[in-house]
Amino acid sequence: MGADRGRRGRFRALRTGMALGCGGALLAGCASMPDSGGVEPVEASPREPQVRVFAVPPQDGASPAEIVEGFLEALTSDDPQFAMARKYLTEDTSRRWQPERSTTVLADGPNTDPNGTSNDRDGGGYRYALAGEMVATVDEEHAYQPEQGSYAKSIHLSRQDGGEWRIDALPDGVVLGQSDFERLYLPVNKYYFASGSSSDEDGAQNPPAMVADPVYVRQRIDPVTQAVTSLLDGPTNWLNPVVSSRFPTGTALKKGTKALTPDDQNRLTVPLNGQVDGVRPDRCAKMAAQLFFTLQDLTPTGIEQVELQRSNGTQLCVLDADQxxxxxxxxxxxxxxxxxxxxxxxxxxRMPKNKDDVEPVAGPLGGGERQLRSAAVSRAEDRAAGVSNDGRSLYVGSLLSDGKLDKTEVRSRAAEEKDRLTKPSWDGRGDLWVADRDPKRQRLLWLAQGEGKPVEVKVDGLNEGRINAVRVSADGVRVALLVEKDDKVSLKIGRVERQGTADAPEVSVVELRPGAPQMEEVTAMSWAGGSRLVVVGKEAGGVQQLQYVQSDGSVVRGPTLPALTGVTDIAASEDERLPLVAHSDEDGIVRLPPGANWKTVVKDGSSPVYPG
Structure with a gap:
């Protein structure tokens, strides 16, 4: 499939040149194949994102192999409804085939497996086996899920009344190679409101946090309308238990709406169905905010204003950027x-966000006698938590005035320092998290507002792994964990669920999923946006690298981060314009402003953090 398919080993490639324009200007993915002769590997040109690729229908008299290859190529085109791909199917199979059900992403395929290709002696048909190594699946909710293992499916063909070969059986969904997936699909954050707190009701004085729900849409098939439709459909299954939408159940685009396009002043009008006709203005403003942030990165200049309309075309509400x-x-x-x-x-x-001036913080953590091995600053920047230099105790103190340093009830009894408390982390609700790595009593702990009796957090899916680091997202509903198992450390993302009462709270982390499956070892990580993290680690057989990843486990496209040797800790802000800060064994505390290179701030320092 394009750049992902083409090296077939000991059997003949089936490429037929399915990109429009192969006879004139050369478009990526176009190649010709002789009818006879040996196999010669051909490097396909990389497809440029701005080049649109169109499939062509099957040729008269095409062989079964050419039909299979033509169909697979048609899946990589920019055809909105896969109309051309359906021409390779029988009429009945075309009606039953549901390409929107899922997208399967393979590392280097799909390849036709010669050992699984055969003709039906009795039925007169052909069966072609498809093979490859799984990378991920994208389900009908557009949610990305990393996958590992071998892919093995088959396509069956039969000869039709007119004598032409067509596909009469195939798996539902679409199968693509990784580079084709990256060319065709665009990551988008849908936005919902964090639920599970008293501030979650409309009209609350303290609005709940907005939570990014990452999905993938086809980037050249009207991504704005796709993103709006996906938002109205509701959050993905993984995030649904901890978020809510302000759109009434059943809200959809008004019947007959074909496409949503911002005008020349970046204003977008969204006509909705009758479910919203009676919505109050304050609730409509929150609905519009969900749309506003969801669409903000989908157009080159962003969105300046969103207008929601009732089913009769009258204005429901208007929201601009400030609102x-x-x-x-x-x-x-x-x-x-x-x-x-x-x-x-x-x-x-501390140092100002765009200067290298270093000064002590106010309060007991900056001028007191207590030495620390790690620290975390609340998101309001009014308090900080610190772990004692021996790793046994957790303290909390003010950053606004001098006062005493409060020793919390958290204490590790581990014999060795390396097995004691991790760096703490504040969530967006003002609660404090820390892990105790004691082999005899491994625990993830939560302190409401950073004080009182710590609550032991139940973590599902650890499978005897040990938590070496914890970072909670600004929205407070997701947590990133570095989990050590069998002498390897991996990144896991979990969903935070809160139950119980104020007097007896219950907090759990559920449905852990891989955050950086491409890395064999992860050294450090930090949240770096609504659904983005920056990670430090190594791929199998590779060297240490810094990379942005999505919380769903997909790799963020974009410029490669400059190399930095010996990174042991890293910090990022949810404001993506602010510099990364890291600790390197060789360079000390360093900072990476956007578009620049790493710069040393001080040689002697440790535990860099942004608020959070």
């Missing part, structure tokens, strides 16, 4: 005021 920000406090463009780290004396210091 949208007011509806989503965690999406504030201001970002944190400072970056923080521990200096050579193990005291908490």
């Amino acid at each position: 949208a920000e007011a509806s989503a406090p965690n999406r504030s463009v201001g970002g944190p005021e400072y970056q923080y780290f521990l200096d050579a004396k193990h005291k908490l210091v």
Whole structure:
């Protein structure tokens, strides 16, 4: 399939040149194949994102092999409804085939397996086996899920009344190679509101956080309309238990709406069905905020205004950028005021977000006697938590005034320092998290508002792994964990669920899923956006690298981060314009402004953090 298919080993490739224009200007994926002779590997040209690829119908008299190859090529085209791909199917099979059911992503396929290709002696048909190594699946909710293992499916053909070969049996969904998937699909964050708190009701004084729900849409098939439709359909199954939508159940685009396009002033009008006709203005504003943030990255210049319309075409509400920000406090463009780290004396210091000036923080963590091995700053930047230099105890203190340093009830009894408390993490609700790595009593702990009796968090799916690091997202509904098992450390993303009462809270982390499946070993990580993390790690047989990943486990496209040797810790802000801060064994505390290279701030320092 394009650049992903083409090397067939000891059997003849089936490529037939399915991209339109192969006879004139050369488009990626076009190649010709002789009818006889040996196999010669041909490197396909990489497909440029701006080049649209169109499939062509099957040729008269095409062989079964050519029909299979033509169909697979048609799946990689920019055909909205796969109309051309259906021409390779029998009429009955075309009616039954559901390409929207799923997309299967393979590392280097799909390849036709010669050992599984055979003709039916009795039925007069042909069966072609497809093979490849699984990378991921995208389900009908557009949700990405990393997968591992071998792919093995088959396509069956029969000769029709006119004598032409057509496919009469195939798996539902679409199968693509990884590079074709990256060319055809675009990652989009849908936005919903965090649920499960008293502030979750309409009209609350403190609006709940907005939560990014990552999905994939076809990037050249009207992505704006796809994204809006997906948002209205509701959150993905994985995130659904901890978020809510302000759109009434059953809300959809008004019947007959073909496409949504912003006007020349970046204003988008969205006509909706009758489910919204009676919605109050305050609720409509939250609905519009969900749309506003979902669409913000889908157009080159962003969206300036969203207008929602009732089913009769009258205006329901209008929301501009400033009003949208007011509806989503965690999406504030201001970002944190400072970056923080521990200096050579193990005291908490800070530096302005765009300057290299280093100064002690106010309060007991900056000027007191207590030495720290790690620290975390609340998202309001009014408090900080620190782990004692021996790793046994967790402290909390003010960053606004001098006062005492409060020792929490968290204490590790591990014999060795490396087995004691991890760096703490504050979530967007003001709660504090830390893990105890004691082999005799491994625990993930949660302290409501950073004080009181710690609650032991139940973590499903650890499978005897040990938590070496914990970072909670700004929205408070997802947690990133570095889990050590069998001497390897991997990144896991879990969903945070809160139950119980204020006096007896119950907190759990459920449905852990891989966050960086392409990496064999992960050293450090930090949240770096609504659904994005920056990770430090190594692929199998590789060297240490820094990479952005999505919380669904997919790799973020874009420029490669500059190399940095010996990284042991890293911090990022949800405001993606702010620099990364890291600790390197060779360079100390370093900072990476956007579009620049790493710069040393101080040689002696550790535990870099942004608020969170």
